[in-house]
Amino acid sequence: MSIEHHPTDSMLAAFAAGTLDHGQHIAIATHLVSCPQCRTFTRSMEQVGGAVLTSLLPAAMSNDALAKVEARLNKPMRPATMAETAPTVPEAEVPGLPKFLRRYQFGNWKWIAPSVHLQPIVLPYDSDTRVFLLKSGPGTRMLQHTHTGIEMTCVLSGAFSQDGSHYGPGDFDLGDDTVDHLPVVDPGQDCVCLVAMQGDLRLHGLIGRMVQPFVRV
C-alpha cells in the first residue's frame, strides 16, 4: 500500500536544515524510513543548504585558524558513543522505526484506556516534545479532541480512518490546536503509531488527558 499522507514541504525542509525539535525530528525520520519520495526531497533540501552556505557573506576567520586545524589533522578521532550501543528494540518487535531510535530507552507499556496502551520513549536530549508509541486495539474510537501544541503521528502498523481519509503504515498526520481529530482504528488489527506531542505536560496531566479522549466502540 502506498503512502498518501506526507509531512509538509516546510517540515521536510526544517528536517534537512536541522532546525526541528528533537522529538519532531524523530517523527519526520520515522516517516522518511517508509517514504523514498520525501527522502529524495529532504536530500535535495540538503543541497539547498549547501547553496545557502555558499551564498553567505564570509566572516573573517582568525589569522591562525588554518594552522590550528592543520596541527590537529593527524590526531585520531574520539570514538563514537551512541553508534556503538546495541539496539534495544528489535525490528521484528516494532517495524518501521528509524535505526537510531532503536538504541534509545523505551519505557514500559502503560494502560491508558480500554484497548489503548502507551510506551514512552526516553529522549537523550532536551526536547519540549514527548515521543511515545501508541497502540490501539481494533475498532478503537477516539473522541473528538484538540491539541494545545503540535502533534505529529506516523503509523507503524495497522491503520485508522480519520475525516474520510485512511492512514496506513508510513502515513503521517499533523495535528495542531486548530484541528479536531476523530480517528477510528480499522477492525482486525492493532494500530501502532509513533506520536511526537509538543507541550510541557506532566505525566499525570498527560495520562489524565489521554484517558478522557478514548472510548471503546
Add this chain to the structure above:
Amino acid sequence: MPSENEANSDTVQWGGLISAIAQHQDRAAFAALFEHFAPRIKAFMQRSGASEANAEELAQETMLAVWRKAALFDPQSTGAAGWIFTIARNLRIDYHRRESRGGMVEASDVEIEFLIDDSPQPDSILATSQSEDRVRSALTKLSDDQMRVVELSFFEEKAHAEIAEILEIPLGTVKSRLRLAMTRLRNLLGELS
C-alpha cells in the same frame, strides 16, 4: 548566488579537492577548501545565534571533520557544498545540545540521526551527479523574495516571527510565502529530474 555556470565549475572544483584529501591527504587541497568554506561556515554559525568565538570554533571543527570524513564524500550522490553543509548542520545541533547538557554529547550521535536507511548510500533516484546542479538551477528559478524565505528557513533558531521582522512583512505572509516557495521548489525539482 553565483550564476549557474560559476556554480557548476565550483561543484567540480570543490568536489575534486575533497577527493584529493581522501586519496592522498592533500594538504594544499585542504587549505584551499578551508579558505573558501571556513569563513562561510563561521557566518552560518553566527547567523544561527553562535557567538563570534563559538562560530570560529565550530567552523574549525567542521573543516577538521571535512578532512577526516573526506573518504565518505561521494561526488556521484551529493555536491561538495551540500555535503559540507550537512557536517556543519550536525555540529551546530551538537553545539546546541552541549550548551544545554554540559559537554556530554558526541557529534557522531547527530550524524546517525540523519541516516534514515540501513545502507549509507542515498536513494538511487538522487544518485546522479546532476543532483546539486539540479537543485541549483531550480533555485535560480525562485523569485528573490522566495529565495530569501527559503534561505532564512535554514536558520530556524530564529522563529518565523523574526523572519517577518527582518523582511518587514506580516507573520502570515512569511508562512504562506515559505509554503509557496517550497511547493514551487518541489515542482521545479520534479520538472528537472
